[in-house]
Amino acid sequence: MKSYGDLLFDLCSQILWSSYNAQMAFRNILKVLKNKARFQKYEKYERSWVLQTACQQLLRLCSQQQEIAIKKKQIKWDVQGSVPTRLKQFSLYLGRLSPEDQLLLLLKDKHQIPYPDISAALGIPEGSLKIKRQQALMCLSEWLWKKR
Numbered sequence: 048m049k050s051y052g053d054l055l056f057d058l059c060s061q062i063l064w065s066s067y068n069a070q071m072a073f074r075n076i077l078k079v080l081k082n083k084a085r086f087q088k089y090e091k092y093e094r095s096w097v098l099q100t101a102c103q104q105l106l107r108l109c110s111q112q113q114e115i116a117i118k119k120k121q122i123k124w125d126v127q128g129s130v131p132t133r134l135k136q137f138s139l140y141l142g143r144l145s146p147e148d149q150l151l152l153l154l155k156d157k158h159q160i161p162y163p164d165i166s167a168a169l170g171i172p173e174g175s176l177k178i179k180r181q182q183a184l185m186c187l188s189e190w191l192w193k194k195r
Contacts, residue, residue: 051097052077054158061138061153062105062146076104098160098168102150109146133191140190147171148183155180 055076059069080100133140141149147169154160154168155176162173171179 051094051101055097055101057158058101058105058150058153061141062109062149064142068108072105072108076101079104094160095164095167098154098164099170102168105150106146130192137191140187143190144183144186148179151176151180152183 056069056073059072059076060066063069063072080097083100141152144152150169151165154165155162160168162176165171166173166176169176
């Protein structure tokens with residue numbers, strides 16, 4: 048299996064916000080991948096398989112924990128922050144999106160993963176992914192650039 052460690056750890060860090068949670072999730076994902084690798088022949092679609100496993104684990108973890116305190120801080124920054132301040136806090140605004148939308152944007156825009164692999168990882172048709180991406184980008188744009 049190729050090394051996807053940096054990509055997986057980055058996804059964990061971006062989605063889970065806590066370095067402790069990210070490290071625990073990363074180890075858990077690697078453990079799941081190692082266990083599944085014994086039973087599945089994935090060589091042809093290795094990246095899609097790795098991403099699918101990681102995304103499933105991250106979405107499961109996100110559904111188990113709520114980031115209420117962070118969302119309250121985001122609302123406070125929205126009220127007080129100017130556009131440059133909001134841009135410096137981009138990761139907080141990204142965190143307001145659903146975990147699925149965050150994964151989509153991180154995989155497509157930060158890590159340049161092609162739509163077919165993202166589609167396989169998230170279990171969403173490519174056409175729907177493109178629409179979801181545009182909607183997520185529009186939300187970010189409204190939050191970051193709104194006039195006061």
